Amino acid sequence: xxxxxxxxxxxxxxxxxxxxxxxxxxxxxxxxxxxxxxxxxxxxxxxxxxxxxxxxxxxxxxxxxxxxxxxxxxxxxxxxxxxxxxxxxxxxxxxxxxxxxxxxxxxxxxxxxxxxxxxxxxxxxxxxxxxxxxxxxxxxxxxxxxxxxxxxxxxxxxxxxxxxxxxxxxxxxxxxxxxxxxxxxxxxxxxxxxxxxxxxxxxxxxxxxxxxxxxxxxxxxxxxxxxxxxxxxxxxxxxxxxxxxxxxxxxxxxxxxxxxxxxxxxxxxxxxxxxxxxxxxxxxxxxxxxxxxxxxxxxxxxxxxxxxxxxxxxxxxxxxxxxxxxxxxxxxxxxxxxxxxxxxxxxxxxx
Amino acid sequence: xxxxxxxxxxxxxxxxxxxxxxxxxxxxxxxxxxxxxxxxxxxxxxxxxxxxxxxxxxxxxxxxxxxxxxxxxxxxxxxxxxxxxxxxxxxxxxxxxxxxxxxxxxxxxxxxxxxxxxxxxxxxxxxxxxxxxxxxxxxxxxxxxxxxxxxxxxxxxxxxxxxxxxxxxxxxxxxxxxxxxxxxxxxxxxxxxxxxxxxx
Amino acid sequence: xxxxxxxxxxxxxxxxxxxxxxxxxxxxxxxxxxxxxxxxxxxxxxxxxxxxxxxxxxxxxxxxxxxxxxxxxxxxxxxxxxxxxxxxxxxxxxxxxxxxxxxxxxxxxxxxxxxxxxxx
Numbered sequence: 001x002x003x004x005x006x007x008x009x010x011x012x013x014x015x016x017x018x019x020x021x022x023x024x025x026x027x028x029x030x031x032x033x034x035x036x037x038x039x040x041x042x043x044x045x046x047x048x049x050x051x052x053x054x055x056x057x058x059x060x061x062x063x064x065x066x067x068x069x070x071x072x073x074x075x076x077x078x079x080x081x082x083x084x085x086x087x088x089x090x091x092x093x094x095x096x097x098x099x100x101x102x103x104x105x106x107x108x109x110x111x112x113x114x115x116x117x118x119x120x121x122x123x124x125x126x127x128x129x130x131x132x133x134x135x136x137x138x139x140x141x142x143x144x145x146x147x148x149x150x151x152x153x154x155x156x157x158x159x160x161x162x163x164x165x166x167x168x169x170x171x172x173x174x175x176x177x178x179x180x181x182x183x184x185x186x187x188x189x190x191x192x193x194x195x196x197x198x199x200x201x202x203x204x205x206x207x208x209x210x211x212x213x214x215x216x217x218x219x220x221x222x223x224x225x226x227x228x229x230x231x232x233x234x235x236x237x238x239x240x241x242x243x244x245x246x247x248x249x250x251x252x253x254x255x256x257x258x259x260x261x262x263x264x265x266x267x268x269x270x271x272x273x274x275x276x277x278x279x280x281x282x283x284x285x286x287x288x289x290x291x292x293x294x295x296x297x298x299x300x301x302x303x304x305x306x307x308x309x310x311x312x313x314x315x316x317x318x319x320x321x322x323x324x325x326x327x328x329x330x331x332x333x334x335x336x337x338x339x340x341x342x343x344x345x346x347x348x349x350x351x
Numbered sequence: 352x353x354x355x356x357x358x359x360x361x362x363x364x365x366x367x368x369x370x371x372x373x374x375x376x377x378x379x380x381x382x383x384x385x386x387x388x389x390x391x392x393x394x395x396x397x398x399x400x401x402x403x404x405x406x407x408x409x410x411x412x413x414x415x416x417x418x419x420x421x422x423x424x425x426x427x428x429x430x431x432x433x434x435x436x437x438x439x440x441x442x443x444x445x446x447x448x449x450x451x452x453x454x455x456x457x458x459x460x461x462x463x464x465x466x467x468x469x470x471x472x473x474x475x476x477x478x479x480x481x482x483x484x485x486x487x488x489x490x491x492x493x494x495x496x497x498x499x500x501x502x503x504x505x506x507x508x509x510x511x512x513x514x515x516x517x518x519x520x521x522x523x524x525x526x527x528x529x530x531x532x533x534x535x536x537x538x539x540x541x542x543x544x545x546x547x548x549x550x551x
Numbered sequence: 552x553x554x555x556x557x558x559x560x561x562x563x564x565x566x567x568x569x570x571x572x573x574x575x576x577x578x579x580x581x582x583x584x585x586x587x588x589x590x591x592x593x594x595x596x597x598x599x600x601x602x603x604x605x606x607x608x609x610x611x612x613x614x615x616x617x618x619x620x621x622x623x624x625x626x627x628x629x630x631x632x633x634x635x636x637x638x639x640x641x642x643x644x645x646x647x648x649x650x651x652x653x654x655x656x657x658x659x660x661x662x663x664x665x666x667x668x669x670x671x
Contacts, residue, residue, distance in 0.1 A: 207671035225671035230638025
C-alpha cells in the first residue's frame, strides 16, 4: 500500500511536471556521449524500460566499436585483411563480419551509378585522407598520380560476386566503405533500439542521425549546420524512423595555396567533388541516406536532381557555395530556415 | 448546520474512579475544551472528506480544514490551533489508513509549516482571517512541496510546479479566509472568550 | 478583509508571479556550461558571467568565450574546426565537441524545445 502510494504520487507528480514543462508529455530522458566509430556518438533515449538504458548504452557502444574495428579501411581490420587477400589471390571469401558491409555497400554503389564508389580506397590514400588527423602542411597528390587514376580508375564495379566469394581482375583494388559504413552500422543500431522497446531514441554519430519513435507527439527538430558560417542554416522536422545524413565539403580536408581540398572525392576526376557545399538527405534507410548524400555531392549542382530521382529520394537539401539552399518540395515542407543564416531557399519539384 | 449543534454544551461526564487505592483526579473539560474538541472533530471530518474526493491535480486540494484551524486560532489561541492542525492530520491519517505513509508525511509537513507560519503571522498588527488563512495555505503548500521534492521526487524540473501549486494555495487560502471571516462574524458574539486571544 | 490582509494578498500574488518568471524562463535558472577534457569535467562556467577561458586539452589550448548567456569555442587545435564552426550555443542540453583536443562543452540541464540534434 505504502509503496504503491509512493509510486502513484511520484508518477503523477512527474507526469504533471512533464505536462507543465512542455505542455506535451515527454517520456524520461537519458543522454550519453560515446567516443566510438572514430567520432562523437550522442545517444538520447526516451522512456526506456526501467533499468535497461545503461545496459542498452553499453550494447550500443560495443556494437559500434565492433563494427569500427571490423570495417576500418586502413587500420588492421577484417576489411584490410580482405583487401590483402584480394591482392594476393585475386579472390577472397567474404567473412561474416563483412557480409552486411559488402552486400549493402556494393549494391548501393551500383544504385548511385558508382558516384559513391567503395573501390576508391587507393585514391583516398593518395590524397592523404587516411589517418585521424591531417597534417597542417598537407599537399594534394602529384598531377601524375591523378592522371594515372583517371586513365585507369579502380571501381567496386570491377568486383565479381559468386556465392560467398568475391573476385577481381584488378588485384590492387582497395575497398574503402567510408561513405556508407556509418549508414550501415547505424541501420543495425536502429534495429537494436527498436528491439529494446524504448519509446523514442535519437543517435547522432558525428552529424549523421537515426531516430526511433518520436519524443511525445512532436517531430524531432534537427538543425542543419551552416556551411558558410556559424550556427544553423535552419531546422528540419524529422519523423520517427527517419535517418538524416549530410555530406559536406567542410567536414574534412586541408588548405593548400589558398585552395580547400576536401575528402569527398569524385571517382571520375580523382579530385574533390566540386560545386556544392553540402547535401542533406532524409530517408528511412540510413545506409541509402548515407550513400546518397555522398553520391549527390559528387554529382554536383547540375546532376544531383536526376541522381536523386534515380535513387527514389524525396527529401534532399543542397547548399551551394554562395549559400543558396535548394530543396525538394518534400524537404522544403520540413524545413524552417533560420532568419539569421542569410541563406535563400529555392524549391524544386521532382517528379 | 452541524456547527450550531456542536456549540451547545453537551452534558458533561463527571466521574471519579477509585481503583486499587488510587484516586484518579477528576478531569473536568471546560466549555473551551469541548468547543476545541468539537472543532477538531470537524477538522478531521473535513480532512478525511477531502482525501476521499479525488483531486484534479496532484498536490492541490482546497484545504477546507484550514478554515477550522484559523477559526480556532482566532477564538482560542495558537496552542489550540496547533493541536487541532496536528490532530487533524494524525487522526485523519489513522482513519484513512495512510498513517506514516508518504501522503501522511506530506500532510504533516504541510500542517507543521502552516502552524509555524500562523505562530508568526498572528503577531502582525491588523492581520485578519484572510491574511492568516492565506499565509497558512502558502506555508502548508511550501512545506509539503519541499518535503516532496527533497524526499519523494528529487527531480530537477519539479520546482517548475511550485508557482502553479502556490497559485492554487493563494486562491484557496484567500477563499478559505473569507469563509473563516464570515464564520467568525456569526460566532463572535456568543463564542469568543474575552480572556483569550490568538496572541496566547 | 483588513487592509493588512489585502496587502498580504497583493504580496502573495507578486511573489507567485515572480516565481513564474524566475522558474519558467527557457532553460531555467542558474545556467551553466560544463567543460570536460577526455571525459573528466575540468570546470563549470556560469553563463551569466561574460569572459574568456582557456582550457588545456590533449593537443593544445581550446579558448572559450562566454557572453550574453551563451558560450562558444573561439579557437581550438584540430583540422576540421567543427566546434568553432558550431558557433554560439545557449540552450539547455546543447553541446559542442572539439574532438581532436578531446574538449566537450555542454550546457547543463535537460534539453528544452531546442534542437534534438544537428546534422553536418
